[in-house]
Amino acid sequence: MELIVASAIGVLTAGGIYLVLRLRTFPVILGMSLLTYAVNVFLFASGRLTIGAPPILSDDVTVYTDPLPQALVLTAIVISFGMTAVVVMIGLGAFLGSDDDHVDDQPQSAGTEQQT
Amino acid sequence: MSHWIILPIVLPALMAPFIVLAARYHIGIQRVFSVSGVVFLIGLSAALAWEVSDGSVIYYRLSDWAAPFGIVLVGDRLSTMMVLLTSVLALFVLLYAIGSGWDNRGRHFHALFQFQLMGILGAFLTGDLFNLFVFFEVLLIASYGLMIHAGGNDRLKAGVQYVLYNLIGSTLFLFALGSIYAETGTLNMADLAQRVAAIGPEETVGIRVAAVLLLLVFAIKAALVPLHFWLPSSYAEAPAPVAALFAIMTKVGAYAIIRVYTMIFPPDLEVTSNLLETWFMPAALISCGIGAVGVLAARRVDRLVAFAVVGSMGMVMIAIALFSPAGIGAALYYIVHSTLAAAVLFLISDLVRTGRGNVEITAQIPMAGTFLTAGMFFVGAIAMAGLPPLSGFLGKLLVLQASVGDDLVVWIWAVVLGSSLVSVVGFARAGSTVFWKSHGTTDAEPAAEDAVRPSVLSYTAVGGLFALLVALTLFAGHVHAYTTAIATDLFAPEAYTSTVLDTPGKLSTPKEGH
Numbered sequence: 128m129e130l131i132v133a134s135a136i137g138v139l140t141a142g143g144i145y146l147v148l149r150l151r152t153f154p155v156i157l158g159m160s161l162l163t164y165a166v167n168v169f170l171f172a173s174g175r176l177t178i179g180a181p182p183i184l185s186d187d188v189t190v191y192t193d194p195l196p197q198a199l200v201l202t203a204i205v206i207s208f209g210m211t212a213v214v215v216m217i218g219l220g221a222f223l224g225s226d227d228d229h230v231d232d233q234p235q236s237a238g239t240e241q242q243t
Numbered sequence: 244m245s246h247w248i249i250l251p252i253v254l255p256a257l258m259a260p261f262i263v264l265a266a267r268y269h270i271g272i273q274r275v276f277s278v279s280g281v282v283f284l285i286g287l288s289a290a291l292a293w294e295v296s297d298g299s300v301i302y303y304r305l306s307d308w309a310a311p312f313g314i315v316l317v318g319d320r321l322s323t324m325m326v327l328l329t330s331v332l333a334l335f336v337l338l339y340a341i342g343s344g345w346d347n348r349g350r351h352f353h354a355l356f357q358f359q360l361m362g363i364l365g366a367f368l369t370g371d372l373f374n375l376f377v378f379f380e381v382l383l384i385a386s387y388g389l390m391i392h393a394g395g396n397d398r399l400k401a402g403v404q405y406v407l408y409n410l411i412g413s414t415l416f417l418f419a420l421g422s423i424y425a426e427t428g429t430l431n432m433a434d435l436a437q438r439v440a441a442i443g444p445e446e447t448v449g450i451r452v453a454a455v456l457l458l459l460v461f462a463i464k465a466a467l468v469p470l471h472f473w474l475p476s477s478y479a480e481a482p483a484p485v486a487a488l489f490a491i492m493t494k495v496g497a498y499a500i501i502r503v504y505t506m507i508f509p510p511d512l513e514v515t516s517n518l519l520e521t522w523f524m525p526a527a528l529i530s531c532g533i534g535a536v537g538v539l540a541a542r543r544v545d546r547l548v549a550f551a552v553v554g555s556m557g558m559v560m561i562a563i564a565l566f567s568p569a570g571i572g573a574a575l576y577y578i579v580h581s582t583l584a585a586a587v588l589f590l591i592s593d594l595v596r597t598g599r600g601n602v603e604i605t606a607q608i609p610m611a612g613t614f615l616t617a618g619m620f621f622v623g624a625i626a627m628a629g630l631p632p633l634s635g636f637l638g639k640l641l642v643l644q645a646s647v648g649d650d651l652v653v654w655i656w657a658v659v660l661g662s663s664l665v666s667v668v669g670f671a672r673a674g675s676t677v678f679w680k681s682h683g684t685t686d687a688e689p690a691a692e693d694a695v696r697p698s699v700l701s702y703t704a705v706g707g708l709f710a711l712l713v714a715l716t717l718f719a720g721h722v723h724a725y726t727t728a729i730a731t732d733l734f735a736p737e738a739y740t741s742t743v744l745d746t747p748g749k750l751s752t753p754k755e756g757h
Contacts, residue, residue, distance in 0.1 A: 132318070147411060149405075152403060155407055156407075156714050159407065159414070159446035159528055162411070162414045163414060166417040166421065168420055169417075169418060169421045170417060170420070170421040170424075172421075172425075172661050173422065173424045173425035174420040174424070174425075175425075195424070196421075196424065197399075199373060199420070199421075199424070202373075202377065205416055206377075206380050206413070207410075207414075209384070210380075210384070213384065213404065214406045214407060214410060215389055216397060216672070217387065217391060217403050217406055219402050220391075220394075220398045221396065221403050222397045222400070224395075224396040224399055225396040225399075225400060226351050230403055230404055230407060231404075234561075240383065
């Protein structure tokens with residue numbers, strides 16, 4: 128169980144970092160999504176892995192799972208979902224406007240030279 | 244427990260949807276509500292700052308849940324000072340945005356502006372690390388909207404870069420929070436301070452990773468080299484009033500570093516000792532240098548100012564990296580100064596743009612309103628480059644003074660003085676090319692069509708910021724005494740932690756049965 132979760136986080140993070148380092152918007156956004164999946168699982172695991180236990184503290188329950196990371200993950204999922212939507216829209220706008228989807232600084236300097 | 248401390252967050256949070264829902268198509272009503280909201284915020288934050296100015300700590304438990312279980316807002320001298328700085332800056336930026344008409348060039352400027360204020364003020368006031376993440380996200384989401392306000396291809400492209408960079412920062416933040424929670428089981432800052440101190444020397448791997456990750460996240464926000472690459476393009480392409488407001492955003496990162504690395508991971512903590520000395524100071528020195536070189540090399544006024552921001556953040560980080568009460572005191576003084584100076588320069592670069600249609604550092608025909616704008620650029624450059632008589636000079640002097648006795652004092656003096664010289668040259672070159680040589684050009688082109696004289700309100704907003712800079716210079720003794728007192732508080736956080744942890748609330752003492 129630990130091995131599966133740990134390697135899932137590791138593989139997702141590695142794939143995410145590789146894609147984030149690409150030069151074009153679409154792979155970078157995909158990489159960001161992979162990274163957020165990885166971090167969600169990581170946050171989930173930060174409360175220790177417990178199977179089949181209730182996330183409630185009460186006197187008659189001895190084995191329970193930590194409820195806080197689940198709340199944190201929920202917040203993180205909502206935020207990252209919204210952020211991905213925002214970046215897709217801005218990226219799409221930039222691509223449609225300039226017919227170029229590089230995320231690096233090249234178009235900036237080219238634009239400056241055209242103006243001078 | 245007073246309820247006042249949550250109002251700086253609630254007020255903009257209510258004002259923004261009100262502006263969107265009730266005043267969507269009426270720019271006049273939006274302006275009235277936005278400005279009056281910010282004026283009220285200034286009164287509120289001044290009252291909060293006054294309340295804690297004797298060194299007391301005020302706090303607010305959301306739903307009355309006691310500290311490690313519920314979220315707390317904490318106001319001490321540091322956070323209330325930053326809140327006051329933010330709201331004062333916001334007023335002048337808002338006046339400029341109205342005076343220059345920037346707020347009417349796209350939709351929802353005022354609503355996003357209020358959300359941005361909510362995020363920034365919340366980040367300063369919260370006493371919980373995860374809540375800090377949430378407020379970071381609030382201010383970032385609003386800043387994405389503000390950044391691409393009024394549209395345009397260059398701005399959208401810079402916006403994509405900015406959003407992606409900050410998304411990666413947010414992801415790193417979550418990784419850091421996950422590892423902190425896995426190691427300590429809490430995210431409340433005061434509780435963390437006690438639990439991290441109790442970690443044994445053989446179990447430090449996780450918490451050290453968390454400390455480094457957290458430092459990386461805050462360094463991204465604070466644009467510390469080599470994590471500064473998002474800043475120049477996005478600040479230069481953002482609408483000028485937005486860039487001026489963003490001047491406080493890098494300081495949110497600096498604030499978070501000060502808060503976390505004096506309270507949770509203090510310099511004398513064995514677990515994370517060497518981390519800051521080894522990595523932080525060299526990075527700060529390089530930031531300072533790169534900022535100065537960028538100022539010298541910039542081909543546009545707005546990019547010049549953006550690099551000046553990088554340099555000034557380097558200066559703040561040098562002072563913070565000393566991690567002494569004198570160093571933090573100097574850093575806080577310089578934070579106030581550089582926020583105002585950067586904001587004023589971004590606004591002036593927009594005055595140049597308004598006057599002649601572009602901000603290239605080339606000799607062009609004289610623009611409308613040259614004399615006033617040139618004079619303002621001159622004063623702003625003096626403030627930013629750190630020449631006497633303005634507060635930049637005093638700030639740098641305080642940093643130099645605080646560094647005496649540090650191991651790296653030679654390097655600090657060399658970099659601070661050298662980078663100041665280079666940025667003086669850079670500002671002088673830019674100013675003389677843009678304002679002075681323009682009178683000597685022979686190939687007189689017709690003025691750009693959109694070149695108009697800036698409005699009186701724009702000049703008033705810039706003048707107001709200058710008045711603040713002058714006041715900061717005149718009352719430097721008082722301000723520095725106050726920031727030194729803040730720094731002394733920070734290195735003795737018992738008042739903070741005991742107020743947060745020992746005040747009873749729901750769940751804190753189950754036996755008494757609430």
